[in-house]
Amino acid sequence: MDFGSITEFLRNKTIFVTGATGFIAKILLEKILRIQPNVKKMYLLIRAKDAKVANVRLRDEVLSKELFDVLRKKCGANFESFISEKITPVAGDASYGNLGLTDDELNAMYNDIDIIISVAATTKFDERYDVALGVNTLGAKHVVNFAKKCTKIQLLIHVSTAYVCGEKAGLISEKPYAMGETLNGVGGLDIYSEKMLAAQFLCNLKAQGLPEKEIRQRMKNLGNQRAKLYGWPNTYVFTKAMGEMLVGQQRGNLPVVIMRPTIVCSTLKEPFPGWVEGCRTIDSVAVMYGKGSLSLFPADGSSVLDLIPADMFVNSMIVAMKAHANQPNLTIFQVGSSYRNPVTFKELHGFHFHYFSDNPWSDREGNPVKVWKGLVLSNILIFQIILYLVRFVVQMISIFASKTGCGDIQDIMFDFDKKLNIAMKLVNLYKPYLFFNGIFADTNTEMLLIAAGENGLDEDVFNFNPLSINWKDYFINVHIPAIVKYLF
Numbered sequence: 001m002d003f004g005s006i007t008e009f010l011r012n013k014t015i016f017v018t019g020a021t022g023f024i025a026k027i028l029l030e031k032i033l034r035i036q037p038n039v040k041k042m043y044l045l046i047r048a049k050d051a052k053v054a055n056v057r058l059r060d061e062v063l064s065k066e067l068f069d070v071l072r073k074k075c076g077a078n079f080e081s082f083i084s085e086k087i088t089p090v091a092g093d094a095s096y097g098n099l100g101l102t103d104d105e106l107n108a109m110y111n112d113i114d115i116i117i118s119v120a121a122t123t124k125f126d127e128r129y130d131v132a133l134g135v136n137t138l139g140a141k142h143v144v145n146f147a148k149k150c151t152k153i154q155l156l157i158h159v160s161t162a163y164v165c166g167e168k169a170g171l172i173s174e175k176p177y178a179m180g181e182t183l184n185g186v187g188g189l190d191i192y193s194e195k196m197l198a199a200q201f202l203c204n205l206k207a208q209g210l211p212e213k214e215i216r217q218r219m220k221n222l223g224n225q226r227a228k229l230y231g232w233p234n235t236y237v238f239t240k241a242m243g244e245m246l247v248g249q250q251r252g253n254l255p256v257v258i259m260r261p262t263i264v265c266s267t268l269k270e271p272f273p274g275w276v277e278g279c280r281t282i283d284s285v286a287v288m289y290g291k292g293s294l295s296l297f298p299a300d301g302s303s304v305l306d307l308i309p310a311d312m313f314v315n316s317m318i319v320a321m322k323a324h325a326n327q328p329n330l331t332i333f334q335v336g337s338s339y340r341n342p343v344t345f346k347e348l349h350g351f352h353f354h355y356f357s358d359n360p361w362s363d364r365e366g367n368p369v370k371v372w373k374g375l376v377l378s379n380i381l382i383f384q385i386i387l388y389l390v391r392f393v394v395q396m397i398s399i400f401a402s403k404t405g406c407g408d409i410q411d412i413m414f415d416f417d418k419k420l421n422i423a424m425k426l427v428n429l430y431k432p433y434l435f436f437n438g439i440f441a442d443t444n445t446e447m448l449l450i451a452a453g454e455n456g457l458d459e460d461v462f463n464f465n466p467l468s469i470n471w472k473d474y475f476i477n478v479h480i481p482a483i484v485k486y487l488f
Contacts (some may be wrong), residue, residue: 006462009322010036014152016110016144018094019120020044021061024159024264024275028117028314029062030271033086034071035461043109044089045120070271089366094120095134097142106149115321117157118143125234128216129223130198132239137191140243144250154325155255157317162260162306162334162440164241166232170435171339174332174444176258179245183231191242194226233432253328257320261313262306262336262440263315263433266482268474269463270311274482282348284309285430286483290356292369303345305433306338308439308466309474316445316464319452333448334440335467345434351475359481361488373421391417 010032019025023046032039040215044062048054062068070077090109092100101109120143122135140158147156165172166183180189201222205215223235232238244258265283265391266276282305316335325330337343353373360368394417401409449465 004375006318006322007036009325010318011038012040012321013114014041014043015039015115015117016043016045016109016113018045018099018116018118018139019159020046020089021057022119022121023077024261024310024314025117025119026062026065026067026277026379027267027275027310028119028317029069029320030071030468031311031314033082034074034271037082037086039086041112043113044087045092045094046089047093048091050091051089054089058087058089065277067271067275067277080342092304094118094139094142097145099142099146110149111151114146114152114154115157115325116143116150116153116155117159117317117321118438119159120170121159121240123236125236126220126224127235127239128219129218129235130202132223132235133198133242136236136239137242137246138195141246141250144247144254144256148250148252149252153254155256155257155321155327156251157259157321158244158258159261159317160240160244161237162262162336163237163433164232164244164260165438165440166237166241167286167432167436167438170439171441172334172438173441174260174334176248176330176332177241177245180250181245186230189230189242191246194242197226198222248330251330255324255327256330258330259313259317259320260332260334260440262308262334262338263312264310265307266309267311268309268469268478274485275290276310276479276486278483279487283483283487286352286480287487289352289371290361290369290480290484290488291363292361292371302435303343303434304338305345305348305436305437306336307343308336312464312466312469315462316448319462319464320448323448323451331444333444333445335445335464336440336442337469338439339442340446341466341469341471342439343471347471348475351472352480355476355480361484391421 015032016024017029020029029042032042033487037079044058046054046057048057075082090101090105098106118140120139122132122362143154147153164177182189202219227233227235227238228237232241247256247258263282264487266274316333320333353371356371362368397409398414398417
């Protein structure tokens with residue numbers, strides 16, 4: 001692998017990023033522009049009906065974020081002109097065969113692009129099946145086909161997820177998926193048949209004249225049913241796994257790197273510690289706990305939650321980009337921490353209790369919310385029984401209050417019932433990860449890190465070594481304060 005100077009490698013490169021308004025893509029964009037202002041151009045695929053809307057989304061959903069304050073300060077008065085020179089937003093959609101681009105845009109980009117980084121995805125666990133198939137599965141194929149037409153292409157980086165493994169236990173290796181491979185051995189998985197099934201199912205629902213809300217829910221249910229039929233716990237990881245299959249089948253001799261991050265959380269260091277956006281996998285639990293809405297935790301306390309700060313994941317992508325450019329192979333990198341620097345659910349629970357005990361959140365009336373140590377239940381069935389019993393009692397009190405005219409009590413019970421309902425939904429959604437017993441081997445990632453270090457990699461600029469993370473310090477001084485700042 002050739003490392004040399006990574007920043008020099010980026011000089012005069014034209015890079016195409018899909019999913020440009022997403023969390024990871026924004027951090028990647030900011031990083032490249034900050035460390036190598038002489039990058040030639042960055043095309044950003046933004047889902048929009050036309051160029052005007054794409055530009056508005058770029059301004060409002062990307063450049064206006066606090067994330068870009070360091071770069072804005074570095075550029076000073078030249079920030080706007082610098083952005084105009086380096087960034088070209090293009091209106092399109094990865095779920096379309098030509099990415100939704102015009103012929104003129106396609107021809108210009110085919111002759112200009114050196115690197116493609118495909119981040120476009122819908123990350124909702126329970127996304128409607130037709131949408132998830134379009135973006136996560138077929139979108140991957142469309143980007144590969146686009147890349148193969150680029151005359152100067154050096155590498156395609158496809159961002160997947162480590163959890164395409166489903167609920168496997170033990171050591172999980174960095175191996176590709178064969179076309180039609182399933183997790184439970186059930187045969188008959190055919191991606192194009194899945195596409196037709198989803199389209200026909202949707203057509204039938206519309207023919208029945210069902211309201212849009214009902215159609216949306218039934219399409220979500222279909223995705224989860226198809227995922228579980230073949231051994232995956234939800235629509236998201238199922239459609240991402242099928243996306244990987246298509247990348248492997250369609251790439252030919254195209255150099256491809258598949259990045260499989262674990263649970264991506266707030267930045268550790270760059271461009272500043274603790275930037276986060278959106279309520280990510282573990283953060284919804286932190287929000288509910290900090291607000292006093294959650295005191296029962298269904299999880300195996302000894303289970304390892306595999307986390308990686310977002311800036312470290314972006315660093316691994318950039319280093320892999322330099323190492324694998326023009327190498328006609330498919331390489332998979334699992335980027336996480338469970339193998340070399342694990343943190344358990346019990347430890348995470350302790351960090352949250354410690355933080356919110358010392359820094360209680362204040363409710364609407366300005367009263368500090370007291371958090372309790374809580375009870376960690378390693379048996380999901382016991383947890384569900386307790387929740388159902390509590391909810392039954394709450395509903396009985398609410399009915400009694402209604403009959404006796406106690407409106408205040410009824411309002412309190414109604415609010416409490418809403419919180420219970422949210423908790424139950426969260427538990428059902430995240431259950432596969434609260435009791436996850438797998439450890440992600442990161443052999444390729446470790447080899448990349450070692451090789452980069454031996455070749456003089458600047459670890460301050462491109463650090464992605466999970467051993468460098470002090471989890472207690474990160475959670476108490478970086479991550480949880482960021483959750484409170486951005487999400488509460």
